[in-house]
Amino acid sequence: MRFSLDAGNTAWLLTSASLVLLMTPALAFFYGGMVRGKSVLNMLMMSFSAMGVVGLVWSLWGYSLAFGPNVAAGWFGNPFTNFGLTVSDASSPAASAGVPALVFVAFEATFAVITVALISGAIADRVKIGTWMAFAAVWVTVVYAPLAHWVWGGGMFGADGWVAKHLSMPIDFAGGTVVEINAGAAGLALALLVGERHGWRKDPMRPHNLPFVMLGAGMLWFGWFGFNAGSGLAADGTAGRAWVNTFLAACVGMLAWLGIERFRDGHATSLGAASGTVAALVAITPAAGTVDTYGALAIGTVAGAVCALAVGLKYRFGFDDSLDVVGVHLVGGLVGTVMIGLFATNGNHDSYYPAGSQDGLLYGGGFTQLATQVVIALAAVVWSFGLTYVIGWVFKRTMGWRIPQQGEIGGIDRHEHGETAYETVTQGSVRTGHSVHIGHSVHIGHREIRV
Template sequence: MEFELNPGNTAWLLTASSLVLLMTPGLAFFYGGMVRGKSVLNMMMMSFSAIGVVGIIWAVYGYGLAFGADTAGGFIGNPADALFLKLDDGEWWGAADTGVPALVFAGFQATFAIITVALISGAIADRVKFVTWLTFAVLWVTLVYTPVAHWVWGGGILAAGPIVDALSLPIDFAGGTVVHINAGAAGLALALVIGKRKGFGTEPMRPHNLPFVMLGAGLLWFGWFGFNAGSELAADGTAGRAWVNTLLATCVAMLAWMATEKLRDGSPTSLGAASGVVAGLVAITPAAGTVQTEGALVIGLVAGVLCALAVGLKFKFGFDDSLDVVGVHLVGGLVGTVLIGFFATNGEYGSFYFEGSLNGLFYGGGAIQLVTQVVAALIAVVYSFVLTYGIGLLLKVTLGWRVTEQEEVDGIDLAEHGETAYEANSTIAEVR
């Protein structure tokens, strides 16, 4: 089919791309408020630096790896197909369907790659060298993110291979597998490789600025409408369904997290409300355009409760996932991805991306889509964890991950960036 520009769809995707890019500074505020005052600048810099590193890699060769023609049996795309984003308008397989230029689609996808890398940083707050983090970002987006994106969205082994032939097409409408499960498994791997912060489990490490956390959550929620509704790649009814589901699932998840806190701890907190917002956003992401209202409400409810309970697992099992990347993104991503198998209604709300998938168990499709979702999620978890663990070990024995113990105590902002967020911290460091 010959490419024909659709101005409405193109304008919407440009807007959605800008919204998704805003999410990474929003994440910087969310994460920055959750750490101690002596680490806030470093935490925010890890998110902002992801924009610079991943944006360049995506333009040079990353987009081709994710969305180029299959190579290595569908394991990865061909980077030569889009070096430096030299693209004709029709050079991606959905262009003819939506009328969106390939370059606009490439820009939209860049914002997804950026925030996925930034999400991982929350698992390793307060203790790592900035140069090692930058090196990790280069390696991870190349070796982990682009293959998984190709498998799910670029026509690779999860979109056209033995799983599809034997079961069904896995549904990941906007990034439950590619973004959140991927980042959550990576965060767990790095937390294990790098080890705990000094004082973890024995001294309080409370958020230093809860208004920052709530501001960040608000920016994330706002930008997430571009994340999910934009993933339809068209200004149509399915995009509207994704927008509404994103609103409703998040509302329920926020309330469910606060209710869990009230029953467990006696008080609902602002940190819990903000975390519940993110948990709901994460969980509805893979399902946003493929479930009805009741499905979105159940997904938000389950995610709010399970993620609120899951964030305490790091203390039980002894790994220092500093800002709950595992508890929110891995668990939330799994919740949304698996529940698609129960609630998908693709006959009514299907994006052109998932025309080969089936309805869920509760809508007459049987268990096939559910099994497909579980298999795809497990493949993503194992691949991301194993590859990230290997990358983490490589960097540990070469550049080294940890700042010195004294630098960690004095504050990583001063050690790594030569500045502090607050004058009081600078004065304390000078006295020491």
Template sequence: MEGNTAWVLTSAALVLLMTPGLAFFYGGMVRGKSVLNMLMMCFGAMAVVGVLWVVFGYSMAFGDDLGGGLLGDVTQYFGLSGLLGGDALTGTAFVAFQGMFAIITVALIAGAIADRARFGAWMVFVVLWATLVYFPVAHWVFDFSTDDGHVGGWIANNLVALDFAGGTAVHINAGAAALALAFVLGRRRGWPKEPMKPHNLPFVMLGAGLLWFGWFGFNAGSALSAGNLAGVAFVNTLTATCAAIIGWLVVERLRDGHATSLGAASGVVAGLVAITPACAFVDTWGALAIGVLAGAACALAVGLKYKFGYDDSLDVVGVHLVGGLIGTLLIGFFGTVGVNDGGVDGLFYGGGLTQLGKQAVGAFAVLAYSLVATLIIGFLIKVTMGFRVDEEAEINGIDEAEHAESAYELSGLRGGGSSIGRAADTLAGKVPAASKEGVTP
């Protein structure tokens, strides 16, 4: 028991690291004048969701079902009452582990509205979305009924769709919400005509590495024990992610003529997303197939925003929604009881199409609920307090407007119109690459 508790607590710490990793991943992809705001949106989600989780979020997600498998009893563990002195694995360690899932899910959404969201409005959104969307969906997917009379959520227990570590509750949920907010806030000024390239690709690579590292806790930790099942999830997480990088880079090479560092980092995340629901239900060949398919499909899916006209700034829809759907649905093809007695045999292992149908119902139910609920929440915030910064703040820099800070305050290098000073201003997004005098910096 002590070893299992230690593994769950270690995994919880790994999952928490994913949110700062996400902040770097997203922060590197935005322009220099928006990076602090992006980091703050991720850290703000950590702060707010962490408080909500221990006050009532855990109880909504894992309290006794109030009927229909839709919502847990918010009063049962209010303020974690009755849990702090109990068994560590089923009490506090599990609370800590699942709390990190709630944090990262909300933070994922921020990438879709980079460069244009008011920080205060975002924080209000975090409160409402976590309460009205994430906590109920976590109950549907993660709360299993037990022999002692506890009744859990409908997807886990009535539908019996499989999701080992969050393909539906985390990635499809966040991806659908990202799509909704992209419509609510509208396009960035100048998109898609003006280039909005990542300002710091090393940040992106660093963030991807931290996400990959933390994701081993995300997936293998979901076994809730330090046994073979955790090992299966760990190895499959490695396998699928490596395959996804290759899948993404091959598409880039064939489509664009070159493989990029941004593509490699994005392939990492696509593979991690897709293997998350399936990591303990498929064998090596299934993991390889899921990885390479997700890498290639997500590389193609990020271009859909140009076709359909929604400005998903950092491709949350193309990677998390599409990747989550791929991983969730492919359990119906590649699942096998050969690696997990609690799993099922998919179509390719003699199980027919039954499980695929269950996976589809679970996936699209979460997608539809999150999309509609987020549209309502987003529009309410938009018409009451305003969700988007004004034009001047967006043009001059959301970091200065919202936080009175600059990520690259290189004042000591400025002065006298030097090339270094102008380069510093250009990096921060404050002046165009060519000065007003027409001198190339």
């Protein structure tokens, strides 16, 4: 096959890759604002370190595992075919769109990075940075890359897979299974393994910087246009459809979450606005190119409302998912993936519609596509939760996950990184312009601080 470069599609995918890469620092601010002030640097570091670790793994064997030729009946790709990014433009999955192989590699790398970073919110405030980084390398290899191969690399969820042959072709436009359900199920497994934060459900653990949260959510929303509108690999009508659906779903998801808050708690909060936006973005991700305007509005509304209720499940079932990775990403991913089976439609020429898929139940397609979407959603949950639990258990028995209790109480930033984000007390002095001695007290406003 001869490769013919399409400059427009290539420029759009490079732009989309850059937008998706921005989502990981955006997530760092989103998560960083939600933790206490003594943990914010560690939260930022968990996202940034994921970029470093996953980028290295992806360049060596990760991409090949996800997009190499089928091995073991499509369970994963051959890790040696494209080892070290020895790729061919003509054989790239993006060749038909006229996009060079390395541009496709870059785009997919950013998806792997953000998926790993998402998991970190479930175990905030309490784990060793070294264990986290080692886990990230193993997890992206063993869990993420094979699931990406199933969905996007021609593996088990592809045209020749069991699901397509016995039901219909699964639809996951931009990562409802690979990214959202995958990260949410992994977060649940680690939250159960690592255990509760010291003082959880007893001490106040409120967000320390809500402007950070709002900034992070806004940057995520911006980056998500590359995430979804870039996933068709072309600058065309499907990209436009995905962009509009992404925008509309986030709008109504925010409103739905705020409505639940107002009715339940009497207040519509900034944290709720940010969370509702992200929940709807999660849900529209697998459906962005396959549903019409009404489908996008329905998915966004349901996701905003359901996720607003789901974040309370951790208190009922007793697992400390620090930043609601389960309630937002697992639940939101399930909502979006399954609701494709209701709202998928090929009625618009600008829609993404893989051969062998069917219209959703509400568009005259019957139950087949709905059953297909339920099957792939459950398969992703079982795969991610099961393997993550095993990997996490091995790290618990070897490197160990938890920092010492005193380090957690004093602040993971200082314990793990030797830094604090907001330095107010230094050795021998307080930032008031006056030198004091250890063991003496100093008054700042109406507060007395002993140093």
